[in-house]
Amino acid sequence: MIFGTRGSKTQIEEGTDFSPKFDQEGLIPVVTSDYASGTILMQAYMNQEALAKSIEMGEAVYYSRSRKKLWHKGEESGHIQKIREILIDCDQDCIWLRVDQIGDASCHVGYRSCFYRVVPTGSFGRSKQPIQLKINSQKVFDPKEVYKQSKDTEKS
Amino acid sequence: MIFGTRGSKTQIEEGTDFSPKFDQEGLIPVVTSDYASGTILMQAYMNQEALAKSIEMGEAVYYSRSRKKLWHKGEESGHIQKIREILIDCDQDCIWLRVDQIGDASCHVGYRSCFYRVVPTGSFGRSKQPIQLKINSQKVFDPKEVYKQSKDTEKS
Numbered sequence: 242m243i244f245g246t247r248g249s250k251t252q253i254e255e256g257t258d259f260s261p262k263f264d265q266e267g268l269i270p271v272v273t274s275d276y277a278s279g280t281i282l283m284q285a286y287m288n289q290e291a292l293a294k295s296i297e298m299g300e301a302v303y304y305s306r307s308r309k310k311l312w313h314k315g316e317e318s319g320h321i322q323k324i325r326e327i328l329i330d331c332d333q334d335c336i337w338l339r340v341d342q343i344g345d346a347s348c349h350v351g352y353r354s355c356f357y358r359v360v361p362t363g364s365f366g367r368s369k370q371p372i373q374l375k376i377n378s379q380k381v382f383d384p385k386e387v388y389k390q391s392k393d394t395e396k397s
Numbered sequence: 398m399i400f401g402t403r404g405s406k407t408q409i410e411e412g413t414d415f416s417p418k419f420d421q422e423g424l425i426p427v428v429t430s431d432y433a434s435g436t437i438l439m440q441a442y443m444n445q446e447a448l449a450k451s452i453e454m455g456e457a458v459y460y461s462r463s464r465k466k467l468w469h470k471g472e473e474s475g476h477i478q479k480i481r482e483i484l485i486d487c488d489q490d491c492i493w494l495r496v497d498q499i500g501d502a503s504c505h506v507g508y509r510s511c512f513y514r515v516v517p518t519g520s521f522g523r524s525k526q527p528i529q530l531k532i533n534s535q536k537v538f539d540p541k542e543v544y545k546q547s548k549d550t551e552k553s
Contacts, residue, residue, distance in 0.1 A: 245527030254506050259516055259528035272428045272437060279435025281428060284491040296518050296528070328512040329530065331504055332553070335440040337512045348487055350410050356484040356493045360415055362452050371401030372415035372452070374485065397488070 243293060247333075254331050262334040263289060268304060273338040273347070275354075276325040282347040283355040285312075285397040287336065299324045301338055305397060312397075318387045320344040349388070351380035399449060403489075410487050418490040419445060424460060429494040429503070431510075432481040438503040439511040441468075441553040443492065455480045457494055461553060468553075474543045476500040505544070507536035 245258035301322035315321035401414035457478035471477035
């Protein structure tokens, strides 16, 4: 088994055994950033099988919660993610994937990054209106074109 | 209420109402990166109150799952996170926080980033040994010194 068992706090935080923590649903959160620019492209989840496949293939394989199946990123859009580096955090319950994003776009909505809207800060007091987001990017592809062969767009 | 209700897929993905999705435990995952370098510092969670406080104060306030309470990052260590930008992803179920990290360290283990270990890639076949992580950073502070007034170190 390529994953270690969860040991003591010291073993998990200071040790070198890879002992990722999967939650009650068998998933671990994954943050994926663009290797060159550092931009965070997306956040998704992996189960044990997806993580093992990602490590072996060197390409991002997630587990789609909405579709309840393994999701080789780019399988429909062609927007594969080539893994440059995988990191694990202190308590080994989150993975950071640094990738080369093929097609230069990762978001199924058509943007380079899933994080294309900014939340303004400051006091909103007792406002009865929801905070208004500001779009800070432009779409780089048309989802209708990229996903035209499938009704089932790639979704986390 | 500063948060909108969850509308249609199109409203959530293409709209400007801030309608974050909190999971069954009332939490939303948050990824925090260093504004200047782009390094991902940590991943944690916020509940509605933590998110509202972060937006209002301009400093990172999380919800500690292990301690079951609001966690104003840096409250014990002094390692406050000044928010430069908050972004939300396409389906509004993950937040990206870009911060200035006071004290230049965010991890309770003593490292600048919680992601101080690399997972090697490639085929591990039927290995019976867990994958061995490689430490790629050096500690920038001594947790015993920083947290000496408290047994309850800042933990997510």
